[in-house]
Amino acid sequence: SQQGEEDPQALSIQEGENATMNCSYKTSINNLQWYRQNSGRGLVHLILIRSNEREKHSGRLRVTLDTSKKSSSLLITASRAADTASYFCAHTGDQTGANNLFFGTGTRLTVIP
Amino acid sequence: DARVTQTPRHKVTEMGQEVTMRCQPILGHNTVFWYRQTMMQGLELLAYFRNRAPLDDSGMPKDRFSAEMPDATLATLKIQPSEPRDSAVYFCASGLPGQGNIQYFGAGTRLSVL
Numbered sequence: 001s002q003q004g005e006e007d008p009q010a011l012s013i014q015e016g017e018n019a020t021m022n023c024s025y026k027t028s029i030n031n032l033q034w035y036r037q038n039s040g041r042g043l044v045h046l047i048l049i050r051s052n053e054r055e056k057h058s059g060r061l062r063v064t065l066d067t068s069k070k071s072s073s074l075l076i077t078a079s080r081a082a083d084t085a086s087y088f089c090a091h092t093g094d095q096t097g098a099n100n101l102f103f104g105t106g107t108r109l110t111v112i113p
Numbered sequence: 114d115a116r117v118t119q120t121p122r123h124k125v126t127e128m129g130q131e132v133t134m135r136c137q138p139i140l141g142h143n144t145v146f147w148y149r150q151t152m153m154q155g156l157e158l159l160a161y162f163r164n165r166a167p168l169d170d171s172g173m174p175k176d177r178f179s180a181e182m183p184d185a186t187l188a189t190l191k192i193q194p195s196e197p198r199d200s201a202v203y204f205c206a207s208g209l210p211g212q213g214n215i216q217y218f219g220a221g222t223r224l225s226v227l
Contacts (some may be wrong), residue, residue, distance in 0.1 A: 042218030103156045
């Protein structure tokens with residue numbers, strides 16, 4: 001299976017703190033993406049990092065990628081109660097021309113007001 | 114506001130009945146994906162299409178599930194006959210390969226098979 005794994009499975013923090021989630025994968029990739037899923041809703045794309053990039057920022061989000069370790073991390077700074085959601089990493093597989101993504105198992109983040 | 118539209122949002126049915134779920138991808142997107150999400154298995158890819166042609170349906174139980182794209186604006190996922198173990202949230206997503214394979218998800222169909 002090419003499914004990625006995320007760590008931790010669940011994370012609970014106080015509002016204002018930073019949240020870090022990690023993702024590991026098994027194959028070579030073209031890019032890695034992070035998605036958020038609010039309860040009862042579909043997944044929403046947050047940020048994409050290409051295989052030749054090491055770090056990327058978008059607002060309060062910071063993503064790192066280490067292709068030698070086949071791992072990525074998502075940092076949410078100054079968390080807010082509205083950041084409460086599940087976060088998934090997803091990566092392209094190793095098949096040329098394929099369009100599907102392999103999603104991780106997700107990290108459930110709870111931000112306590 | 115372009116979005117993926119799924120219908121119905123909720124479906125309750127009895128075991129053995131046929132279930133059809135529909136998805137309208139974002140206009141212009143040529144890849145369409147069907148996923149199933151459960152607490153136990155997480156997010157599973159069932160099938161995906163590119164330019165209306167099925168490229169991968171290896172994640173789909175072939176004996177009871179079928180997925181089609183009658184035209185570029187409609188994708189369907191059918192279960193016949195349905196079983197209680199099919200109870201899950203089914204998501205449709207669409208995308209454009211040139212956008213790094215970013216996928217845009219619908220709100221999902223929550224299926225309960227009694």
